[in-house]
Each structure stands twice: as C-alpha cells, then as structure tokens.
Amino acid sequence: MTASAGGKFNRLLASIALGCALLLSPIAAAEDSVLPLPKPDVNSIDEDSDKDTLESVLDGPPRPALTPTITPYAPSNLPDAGPFNQFGDEGALYLVAKLTEEGEPLSRGVAWRVYSEPKEGDGKLEMVASAAGGDAEFRLDPGSYLVHTAYGHAGTTSRITVKKGVDSRTIILSAGGLRLDAELADHLPIESGTVLFDIYETEFDTRGERKIVASNVRPGEIVRLNADTYHVVSRYGSVNAVVRADMRVEPGKLTEAIIYHNAAMITLKLVKEEGGEALANTSWSVLTPGGDAVVEATGAFPSFVLASGEYHVVARNNSTNYSRVFNVETGLDREVEVIASKGIGELSDSSLAQ
Structure with missing residues (x-):
C-alpha cells in the first residue's frame, strides 16, 4: 500500500471513530441521568413476621369453646408502597373474615371494631377504629390492639400487633x-x-x-x-x-x-246459654287439674295457645264463680263456653255434650 493510500485509510478510520462517538454520547448521557433503584435493606426483613403469635383474649380463663384463627392474607388490590414508605409512622392493616379456612372471604355482614390495649391498672378498652361490610382497612400507629370481628351472633376477639408498613390477615370465624x-x-x-x-x-x-x-x-x-x-x-x-x-x-x-x-288456640266465653252472647266484665283463671295457675285474663273473649291436656277454667262475673273442665287437642282451635246458669257448678266437656 502506498503512503498516499495509507493516509486516506487512516483518515477514514478516524472519521468512523468520530461518528461512533457522536452516536454513542447521547445514550451515555441518558444513562447517567437515571437514578438507580434503591436496594432492599436486608436487615429490615423480619423472616418471622408471618409467624407472630396472635393470641385471642378469650384464651385465658374461662377458656372459650372455640379459638379464633388468624392467617396471613394478601388481597389482590394491595397498594404498591414503592421505594418509599407512604404510610409514614403508621401501619396499614388489611383484614378479611371467613367462616372456615376453605371458605370464601365474607363480602358483607361483617362488623369490625379495633380497641387499644388497656393501660396497666386501668382495664378500660377504648375503641379507636371500626368498619362494616366485608374486608376492612385500618391505618394504625404501631402497637398492640384488640380486634373484635362479628358476623351476626358469631364473633371472636383477637390480639394483633401492628408494625410500620403493610400487613394483611384473614380471621377464621369457625x-x-x-x-x-x-x-x-x-x-x-x-x-x-x-x-x-x-x-x-x-x-x-x-x-x-x-x-x-x-x-x-x-x-x-x-x-x-x-x-x-x-x-x-x-x-x-x-x-x-x-x-x-x-x-x-x-x-x-x-x-x-x-x-x-302439641297445642291449640283456645278462646273462652262466659254465656248464659250454649251458643249465647259472651258476657263482658269477666275475669278468668285457667288451672291445671292439680290446681296450679296456668294463665289469668280479663275480658269477654280471652284467647290463649295452650299445650295439649286437661284444664280447669274458672270464670268470675258479678261476684259469682262459674267453672268447667275442658281438654285441649293438638291442632284443634276452638271456643270453650262456660255456662252462667243458676245451679250449674263444675261442668266438663263430656257433661255439656249430654
């Protein structure tokens, strides 16, 4: 290769190198402008955070028939905290309730109440938060709380420790x-x-x-x-x-x-003759065959549901007592008449049928 040709070749290489440098320099500048993502602090990771004991306040004497169960839960819509703690000094506690471990989360009818731990020597519970519906989210200062979960007449109370950041739990009501x-x-x-x-x-x-x-x-x-x-x-x-x-x-x-x-509805009537009009201002006492009082009432047409069996009824009108014995048959709703006739004492169903 001649000297002239060699010079041209060297100048060509220099031009190519300069072009490459111009093309690459913007990319390098862009990379320098991107802040590196922060790495997680391995010292802040608590491997036993999901194994914390969340004992029920009902575990102490007297011991309950059922012990509430609390398990970790991660709802699909948990917010992404990102590289910075968006909750400040608070902790975010997400709670859901299930009837059984295998069941679906309850979407309605759940009542949540969060109480602060009673202070030593005080013993009083202060409710700091509440929610109703299905799942619940609470923003709480770090510390220990009593969480009562109610579903109708079913319910359980548990002690939960809240830390900074996001935590989620499932409460099994059983x-x-x-x-x-x-x-x-x-x-x-x-x-x-x-x-x-x-x-x-x-x-x-x-x-x-x-x-x-x-x-x-x-x-x-x-x-x-x-x-x-x-x-x-x-x-x-x-x-x-x-x-x-x-x-x-x-x-x-x-x-x-x-x-x-085994019972029936019985309506009482005091009449002068069978099928007659009921007399007003009548007081009634229904007794067992042994004389124990079953029920008392005042009026022309008192009605009661009575268990099947034999009864003695006494009607008092104008300072005079009238009585009879009657039977109650299951499902046979009926009127029982007491005849207010002179000379009639104690009558029974059978005697009135004669």
Missing part, C-alpha cells in the same frame, strides 16, 4: 347458621298464634342459668352463630306451649330444624 321452623304434631301447619325461638348456650352459670345468645327469633330467620351446640326454646303463644331441644351448628354450614308442638 361459624355457621341456624334456621328454625315450627309445626304441630303430625306435620300440621301452625295457622294461628305466634311462634318465637330463644337460643341459649348449653352450659349453666354459677346461678344455674343459661346465657341467652339470641331471643325472639322468627321462623325462617337465619341466625349466624359460632360453631357449637345450643339449647333452643320454641315458644308457641305466651303461656305453656314450650318445646326445648339441643342443636349443633357446624362451621360453614346452615343447620335447619323443625320443632313440633
């Missing part, structure tokens, strides 16, 4: 439902009167009484309860048509039961 209905014996429908149910715990307290859980429950109403065995009292009317039964509520299930009554 609860189910109870739906009650009532019929007369032989599957006859109840067409008159009112049936109400009271639900009690099965255990007796020191006074020999059961603690009531739910009262005046109507037929067909679903009652949400902790999984357990309950004592159910079915009241047909307000006198003595009462049936009792123990029932078990299973977690995540609806327990349905029908309670059968």
Whole structure:
C-alpha cells in the first residue's frame, strides 16, 4: 500500500471513530441521568413476621369453646408502597373474615371494631377504629390492639400487633347458621298464634342459668352463630306451649330444624246459654287439674295457645264463680263456653255434650 493510500485509510478510520462517538454520547448521557433503584435493606426483613403469635383474649380463663384463627392474607388490590414508605409512622392493616379456612372471604355482614390495649391498672378498652361490610382497612400507629370481628351472633376477639408498613390477615370465624321452623304434631301447619325461638348456650352459670345468645327469633330467620351446640326454646303463644331441644351448628354450614308442638288456640266465653252472647266484665283463671295457675285474663273473649291436656277454667262475673273442665287437642282451635246458669257448678266437656 502506498503512503498516499495509507493516509486516506487512516483518515477514514478516524472519521468512523468520530461518528461512533457522536452516536454513542447521547445514550451515555441518558444513562447517567437515571437514578438507580434503591436496594432492599436486608436487615429490615423480619423472616418471622408471618409467624407472630396472635393470641385471642378469650384464651385465658374461662377458656372459650372455640379459638379464633388468624392467617396471613394478601388481597389482590394491595397498594404498591414503592421505594418509599407512604404510610409514614403508621401501619396499614388489611383484614378479611371467613367462616372456615376453605371458605370464601365474607363480602358483607361483617362488623369490625379495633380497641387499644388497656393501660396497666386501668382495664378500660377504648375503641379507636371500626368498619362494616366485608374486608376492612385500618391505618394504625404501631402497637398492640384488640380486634373484635362479628358476623351476626358469631364473633371472636383477637390480639394483633401492628408494625410500620403493610400487613394483611384473614380471621377464621369457625361459624355457621341456624334456621328454625315450627309445626304441630303430625306435620300440621301452625295457622294461628305466634311462634318465637330463644337460643341459649348449653352450659349453666354459677346461678344455674343459661346465657341467652339470641331471643325472639322468627321462623325462617337465619341466625349466624359460632360453631357449637345450643339449647333452643320454641315458644308457641305466651303461656305453656314450650318445646326445648339441643342443636349443633357446624362451621360453614346452615343447620335447619323443625320443632313440633302439641297445642291449640283456645278462646273462652262466659254465656248464659250454649251458643249465647259472651258476657263482658269477666275475669278468668285457667288451672291445671292439680290446681296450679296456668294463665289469668280479663275480658269477654280471652284467647290463649295452650299445650295439649286437661284444664280447669274458672270464670268470675258479678261476684259469682262459674267453672268447667275442658281438654285441649293438638291442632284443634276452638271456643270453650262456660255456662252462667243458676245451679250449674263444675261442668266438663263430656257433661255439656249430654
């Protein structure tokens, strides 16, 4: 290669090098303007954060029949905290509730209440936050809190420690439902009167009484309860048509039961003759065959639901007593007449039929 040719070749190489430098320099400048993402602080990672013991305040004496379960939960819509703590000195606590571990999160009907730990020697609980519906989000200062989760009459209270940053938990209620209905014996429908149910715990307290859980429950109403065995009292009317039964509520299930009554609606009348008009200003006493009082009333047409069996009724009008014996048959709603005739003493159903 001649010297002239060699010079041209060197100048060509120099031009190419200069062009490459001009092309690459903007990219290099752009890279220098991008701030590097911060690396996570490995010292701030708590490997046991999900293993913290979240004990129930009910674990102490007296010990509850059920222990609440709290497990980690990560909702899909958790906000991305990014490289900076957007909550400042607060912690974000996300809570959901389930009936069972395998069940779906409850989307409605859940009531959340958050209480601060009672101060030493004080013993008072101060509610610092509450929510209702399905899942809940609370922004709380780091510390220990008591969280009460209620779903109808089912509920549990747990102690949760809140730290800076985001935490999420699932509370397992271990609860189910109870739906009650009532019929007369032989599957006859109840067409008159009112049936109400009271639900009690099965255990007796020191006074020999059961603690009531739910009262005046109507037929067909679903009652949400902790999984357990309950004592159910079915009241047909307000006198003595009462049936009792123990029932078990299973977690995540609806327990349905029908309670059968032996009773009827009875209307009392004091008349001068059979089929006559009822006399006003009459006082009534219904007694057992042994003379124990069952119910008392005043009026021309008192009506009661009475359990099947034999009764003695006394009617008092114008300072005179009239009485008779009658029977109540299951499902046979009827009027019972007492005849206010001189010389008539105690009458029974059979004697009036003669």
